[in-house]
Amino acid sequence: xxxxxxxxxxxxxxxxxxxxxxxxxxxxxxxxxxxxxxxxxxxxxxxxxxxxxxxxxxxxxxxxxxxxxxxxxxxxxxxxxxxxxxxxxxxxxxxxxxxxxxxxxxxxxxxxxxxxxxxxxxxxxxxxxxxxxxxxxxxxxxxxxxxxxxxxxxxxxxxxxxxxxxxxxxxxxxxxxxxxxxxxxxxxxxxxxxxxxxxxxxxxxxxxxxxxxxxxxxxxxxxxxxxxxxxxxxxxxxxxxxxxxxxxxxxxxxxxxxxxxxxxxxxxxxxxxxxxxxxxxxxxxxxxxxxxxxxxxxxxxx
Amino acid sequence: xxxxxxxxxxxxxxxxxxxxxxxxxxxxxxxxxxxxxxxxxxxxxxxxxxxxxxxxxxxxxxxxxxxxxxxxxxxxxxxxxxxxxxxxxxxxxxxxxxxxxxxxxxxxxxxxxxxxxxxxxxxxxxxxxxxxxxxxxxxxxxxxxxxxxxxxxxxxxxxxxxxxxxxxxxxxxxxxxxxxxxxxxxxxxxxxxxxxxxxxxxxxxxxxxxxxxxxxxxxxxxxxxxxxxxxxxxxxxxxxxxxxxxxxxxxxxxxxx
Amino acid sequence: xxxxxxxxxxxxxxxxxxxxxxxxxxxxxxxxxxxxxxxxxxxxxxxxxxxxxxxxxxxxxxxxxxxxxxxxxxxxxxxxxxxxxxxxxxxxxxxxxxxxxxxxxxxxxxxxxxxxxxxxxxxxxxxxxxxxxxxxxxxxxxxxxxxxxxxxxxxxxxxxxxxxxxxxxxxxxxxxxxxxxxxxxxxxxxxxxxxxxxxxxxxxxxxxxxxxxxxxxxxxxxxxxxxxxxxxxxxxxxxxxxxxxxx
Numbered sequence: 001x002x003x004x005x006x007x008x009x010x011x012x013x014x015x016x017x018x019x020x021x022x023x024x025x026x027x028x029x030x031x032x033x034x035x036x037x038x039x040x041x042x043x044x045x046x047x048x049x050x051x052x053x054x055x056x057x058x059x060x061x062x063x064x065x066x067x068x069x070x071x072x073x074x075x076x077x078x079x080x081x082x083x084x085x086x087x088x089x090x091x092x093x094x095x096x097x098x099x100x101x102x103x104x105x106x107x108x109x110x111x112x113x114x115x116x117x118x119x120x121x122x123x124x125x126x127x128x129x130x131x132x133x134x135x136x137x138x139x140x141x142x143x144x145x146x147x148x149x150x151x152x153x154x155x156x157x158x159x160x161x162x163x164x165x166x167x168x169x170x171x172x173x174x175x176x177x178x179x180x181x182x183x184x185x186x187x188x189x190x191x192x193x194x195x196x197x198x199x200x201x202x203x204x205x206x207x208x209x210x211x212x213x214x215x216x217x218x219x220x221x222x223x224x225x226x227x228x229x230x231x232x233x234x235x236x237x238x239x240x241x242x243x244x245x246x247x248x249x250x251x252x253x254x255x256x257x258x259x260x261x262x263x264x265x266x267x268x269x270x271x272x273x274x275x276x277x278x279x280x281x282x283x284x285x286x287x288x289x290x291x292x293x294x295x296x297x298x299x300x301x302x
Numbered sequence: 303x304x305x306x307x308x309x310x311x312x313x314x315x316x317x318x319x320x321x322x323x324x325x326x327x328x329x330x331x332x333x334x335x336x337x338x339x340x341x342x343x344x345x346x347x348x349x350x351x352x353x354x355x356x357x358x359x360x361x362x363x364x365x366x367x368x369x370x371x372x373x374x375x376x377x378x379x380x381x382x383x384x385x386x387x388x389x390x391x392x393x394x395x396x397x398x399x400x401x402x403x404x405x406x407x408x409x410x411x412x413x414x415x416x417x418x419x420x421x422x423x424x425x426x427x428x429x430x431x432x433x434x435x436x437x438x439x440x441x442x443x444x445x446x447x448x449x450x451x452x453x454x455x456x457x458x459x460x461x462x463x464x465x466x467x468x469x470x471x472x473x474x475x476x477x478x479x480x481x482x483x484x485x486x487x488x489x490x491x492x493x494x495x496x497x498x499x500x501x502x503x504x505x506x507x508x509x510x511x512x513x514x515x516x517x518x519x520x521x522x523x524x525x526x527x528x529x530x531x532x533x534x535x536x537x538x539x540x541x542x543x544x545x546x547x548x549x550x551x552x553x554x555x556x557x558x559x
Numbered sequence: 560x561x562x563x564x565x566x567x568x569x570x571x572x573x574x575x576x577x578x579x580x581x582x583x584x585x586x587x588x589x590x591x592x593x594x595x596x597x598x599x600x601x602x603x604x605x606x607x608x609x610x611x612x613x614x615x616x617x618x619x620x621x622x623x624x625x626x627x628x629x630x631x632x633x634x635x636x637x638x639x640x641x642x643x644x645x646x647x648x649x650x651x652x653x654x655x656x657x658x659x660x661x662x663x664x665x666x667x668x669x670x671x672x673x674x675x676x677x678x679x680x681x682x683x684x685x686x687x688x689x690x691x692x693x694x695x696x697x698x699x700x701x702x703x704x705x706x707x708x709x710x711x712x713x714x715x716x717x718x719x720x721x722x723x724x725x726x727x728x729x730x731x732x733x734x735x736x737x738x739x740x741x742x743x744x745x746x747x748x749x750x751x752x753x754x755x756x757x758x759x760x761x762x763x764x765x766x767x768x769x770x771x772x773x774x775x776x777x778x779x780x781x782x783x784x785x786x787x788x789x790x791x792x793x794x795x796x797x798x799x800x801x802x803x804x805x806x
Contacts, residue, residue, distance in 0.1 A: 138404070151382045155389075155419025159404070162411045162418065165425055166447050231425040331650050489671035496670075518670060522649050536622060536649050543624040547580035554581060 008092050014061040015093045020044055024062035024217070028208060031219035036181030037149070038132050043215040053086060053111060054212025056128035060109045063124060063208070064090065069097045071105035076113040076254070076271035083111075100274045112175070114196040116253045116275040119205035121222070127190040129211035132218065134178045134188045154186045161229060171234055179226050187218060189226075195238045195254045200226040245270045246288035248279035305367055307332045307473060307505050308353070313362035315352045321529040322348035326362065328524065328534070332472065333503040337520035337537065339510055341552070345529035346509045347477060353507060354394060354475045355384060366473075389419050393466030393474035397481050399458035402465070403450050409436060409461055410446045416469040435464040439494060456487035460494065467498065476508040480515060492518055513556050517541055525549045565634065566596040567737050567769040568620070573629035575615055588793045589615045592629070595788050599737065602760060602770040602783045607790035613773045614665070616790065617740045620644070620771065621662045622652045635659055636737050657685050662740045663731035667723040669716045675726045676701065676711040682734040693733075700729040704755055721747040732759050739763060741772035745779050757782045 012018065020042075027041040046054040064070065070090055074083040078100040086109060087098050099105050102117040109126040119125060135145045138156045148154070157178055164172045177194040181187045189200055190209060200207065200220060207220040220226060230236040244251045246267040253275060255268040267288050270276035280289065306329045313326035323345040330336055340346045351357045353364060355376055364376045369391065376384070388394070396402035404412055413432040414422070422428050433446055439460040441453075450458050459479060466474060479495075480488040496519055499506055510516055516523050516537055523537040525548065533546040544550045575590040589612040597603050605613040618624040620631060622644055631644035636659040644652065656662075661682070670678070679701060680693035688696075701711055704725040710718065715726050724747045731739065741760075745753045753776065760770055760783045774780045 147381070147385075151385060153385065153389075153419065155415055158418040158423070159407060159411050159415050162414055162425065162428065163407055166408050166410060232423050233425050334650070334653075493670070493672040517668075521653055535625075536652060538623050539625060542618070543577075545578075545625065550580050 011093050013066075013094055014064050014090070015047075016044060016058065016061045021062045024058060027217050028059065028062065028219060031208070031217050032206070032221050034185070035220055035224050036179075036185030036187040036218060038216040038218050041215055041217050043212055046212065047089075048085075050213035051130065053082065053109075053128040055210030055214075055217070056109050056111070056126050056212075057086065057089070057210075058212060059126045059208050059210035059217060060090065060107060061093075063126075064094055064096060064107055066094070066096060068106045069099050069104055070094075071099050071102060071108045071274075072110075073108070073113060073115065073272075073274075074111040076115075076256075077273045079273065101278075102274055112191045112193075113254070113271060114192055114199045116250075116270070116272040117278075119199075119203055121204045123205040125203075125205050125207045127192070127207065127209045129188070129190040129209050129216075130213070132188060132209070132211040132214050132216040134186050149185060152184060152186075154180075157186055157229060158231075161231065161234075165231070165234055171230065171236075174239070177236075178229050180229065181220055181226050182224050186229075187220075187226075193239065193254055194228065194236070197226070197228045197236070198238065202226075241268055243268050244286060245276060245279075246286040248276045248284045248289075249286040250276065250279055250284070304332055305373065306330060307334075307367050308507075309365040309373065310353065311363050311365075313349075313352060313364065314360050315348050315357055316360050321345070322357075323352065323526070323529045325530055328531075330473070330505055330507065332505055333499075334522060335499055335504075335506040335508065335520045336522045336524065337508045337510060337516040338524045338526060339513060339516050339552070340526035341511060343528075344526040346511075346526050348529070349526065350475055350477055350507060350509045354388075354392065356394075389416060390469045391471050391473065393469075393471040395459070395462050395466055395474060395476040395479045397478040399450065399455070399462050402462045403458060405451045406449055408447045408449055409441065409453075412450065412461060413464050413468050415465070420469070431468065432464075435468055436461075438498070439464045440490070454487075456483055456491060459483060459491055463495065463498070467502065467504075470502065471504070473505045473507070476506060478510055479508070480510075480512070488515075495519060513541060513553065525552065566598045567601075567634050568597040568771070569630075569632040570595050570620070571630040571632070573616070573619060573631060574627050575612070575619055575624060576627045590619070590790075591793055593788075593790070595786075597738070597769045597771060597786075599767045599769055600764050601785050602764050602772065603786045603788055604780050604784040605771065605773050605790060606780075606787050608792065611790040611792045613790055614742055617662070617742050617771065617773065620738075620740055621656070621660060623662070633659060634737065657682075658734075659736055660738045660740065661731050661734065661736045663727055663742060663744050665742045665746065667715060667727040669714065669723075671714060671716065673714055674712045675706070675715045675718070678715065678726060679729040679733055682730060686734050696733055697729065700733055701725070703759075704729055705752055719747075721749070721752070724748060725752065728756060728759070732763065735763075735766065735768060737768060739768055739770045739772075741770060741774075743773050743775050746775050753779060 024041055027039045031037065031039045043058060046057055048054060072083045072087040074080045077083060091098055102115045107124050111128045133145055135148055135156060139145050161171050175193045176188050176191040177197055179187050179189055179197060179200065189197060202223050204222050206222055209218045228236040241255050245253065245255055247269050250270055253270045253272060256271045257266055257268055259266050308330040310326055310328045314324040315322040326349060338346045338349060352359050365373045366376055368374050410429055410432040413435050414428040417428050417431060433443055436443055436446055441457055441460055450461055480491055483491060492515060508519060520537045523540045524531050525533040527548045533540055533549045540549060541553055544553050571594050573590055573593040577587040579585045593616060605616060607613055615624055619626050626645050632641050633644055633655065635642055635655060676694060676697045679697035683693040683696055684690060706722060706725050710722065715723050728744050745756050757779055764770060
């Protein structure tokens with residue numbers, strides 16, 4: 001197998017050496033066998049600091065192959081700094097094809113969102129995770145949290161949600177909302193908005209999660225049950241907006257709020273830029289659609 | 303005569319060459335309040351923690367009458383079964399409420415935790431049960447949403463009782479529960495405990511150095527010295543007619559108010 | 560209550576010696592080979608000077624003191640079995656105190672925060688009576704003993720000696736038990752209340768209870784005794800110690 005990088009001489013294909021990639025793949029296999037269970041792995045030094053997606057990058061590096069087509073998004077957008085830099089990194093060290101189109105990608109690395117376009121069989125979604133342990137806030141001891149996971153002792157997580165209702169009258173957690181995977185392990189889905197939680201459930205895609213600083217990987221295999229925690233009288237509910245996307249008119253996607261001027265004028269646009277652009281290309285229009293809009297500029301090829 | 307709830311034979315716990323406790327035999331029946339009394343270093347806290355299986359015994363056997371299985375050697379239980387026992391059928395009231403409560407979380411959540419741990423999923427019901435228990439331990443209902451770090455010491459201890467009793471345990475361990483409390487506060491706490499123990503038919507093993515607490519709460523008394531039991535019997539008998547020299551010393555040393 | 564031909568209480572060769580380890584193991588005999596029987600309806604009065612071991616004997620009969628040797632045979636109220644107090648388990652003894660033997664001590668041990676009426680009601684509740692019924696009965700007894708109603712809701716800690724003693728007596732008489740032990744129940748009472756206590760004792764005996772009592776007052780002794788047991792001090796040191804211990 002040709003393992004040298006096409007663009008960067010002196011670097012192995014996908015930056016990591018083959019042994020490391022195998023080690024990570026072994027950890028990932030274990031993670032897939034135990035949906036939601038955090039598997040420790042020997043995290044390597046990456047050319048960017050902790051907190052910038054080193055976990056996600058290592059997972060992507062471990063599974064990416066020459067025939068893959070890679071998409072990278074950050075908060076739903078392909079054109080923000082992080083997404084651009086990570087995509088560029090992989091282009092340099094692998095030479096694989098990249099794309100912004102969700103449907104074309106075989107491998108998608110994401111920070112804090114799941115694409116609006118439904119994923120398909122054969123696709124892999126890699127999440128960047130800051131803190132993998134959902135019980136950390138209540139239990140600082142690693143020995144104790146491991147035992148709690150092993151014994152499914154998750155009453156304490158409900159205490160947190162209970163406390164939310166006490167303080168705010170409703171469950172106030174809006175992102176990184178805890179879920180139970182395959183009826184056993186409690187998992188943090190990374191800081192995706194709770195809006196995206198239903199997409200985790202019974203997805204045709206393989207969902208992999210990497211935390212670089214904490215050195216953990218976990219996985220949700222295709223077609224796995226993922227249920228968000230709630231109370232019978234405070235059931236889980238996703239966010240809703242009072243307006244559709246100002247650019248493409250979508251009513252079923254996650255919207256970002258954009259402040260237009262100093263008078264506080266605002267508009268709501270799809271966080272998933274590719275989704276929004278595709279809809280516009282298909283003829284859907286929102287109330288604010290004009291070539292001089294911010295989203296219009298962003299539509300230019302990165 | 304009913305079956306014993308807890309049966310202990312030949313129990314020992316050592317710290318290297320030092321004896322924590324040794325040669326311990328005791329029986330506890332449902333609804334009995336047993337006091338373990340002794341001075342500092344007598345081994346009473348070690349014994350309590352070993353009985354509760356928070357410390358691993360070095361010798362001997364502890365058998366407990368499990369709800370579904372009857373008298374069972376606790377050493378044969380898995381980690382999961384033991385933890386389940388601690389969460390449901392047993393309680394542990396600690397001397398320092400900080401060790402037995404979640405200080406940053408509301409009183410209601412503190413009480414509701416055991417319910418949530420065994421699957422309660424209705425917020426309204428859990429909150430209702432918590433409010434109910436708050437009233438039973440004489441904490442004003444408006445404190446339900448306050449965190450215990452804003453409570454007085456006595457209130458924190460009473461909250462600890464509620465937190466433990468909500469799961470209707472049959473056995474509660476208590477380690478000097480009134481040691482840090484003012485005398486008037488102690489009286490309220492002890493009276494509450496007395497009433498609840500009788501009402502709920504609780505078995506209690508209580509460690510104290512204060513013989514007055516023993517007389518008030520316990521039917522039976524064990525006196526410990528240097529890790530061994532030196533005398534045992536009905537509380538009033540041990541305190542009024544002590545047989546062992548050490549017990550006589552202890553009883554005669556107590557100052558009357 | 561069942562009345563038997565057989566005795567409620569039979570004491571055989573009861574001896575009690577205190578060993579004072581604090582005083583170099585000094586031995587104080589207070590009772591020596593005491594034997595007697597009590598039947599339903601009897602009122603046995605313990606006679607003898609101060610320090611003769613009368614209180615100690617009562618405390619042995621309640622299991623509050625451990626007998627050094629001998630047998631204390633009691634007929635259990637629930638099962639009719641004959642049990643030796645000296646040889647039964649602590650749990651069994653606790654049960655016997657609940658339903659078979661009552662004890663009115665000389666001094667009321669006060670529990671903070673519990674009202675006198677609730678204190679009196681407790682032994683009846685322990686036998687299964689509902690709280691309301693028990694409180695009602697307690698009120699009746701306290702009224703009979705002339706304890707002012709305003710005191711019923713208060714804990715007895717601040718009561719006078721006589722008031723405390725009346726709470727104690729009510730607590731002893733509320734639940735009908737086959738054997739009732741009374742240690743100087745009239746010591747702090749005036750003539751009127753002494754008469755009430757005499758009446759209570761007579762009614763108890765008529766109802767089939769057995770009473771073993773120490774009475775300071777000759778008048779009371781005459782009024783209630785059906786039998787007498789004379790005791791004498793076994794040593795002067797012992798009698799002094801006994802008096803000290805009764806305090």
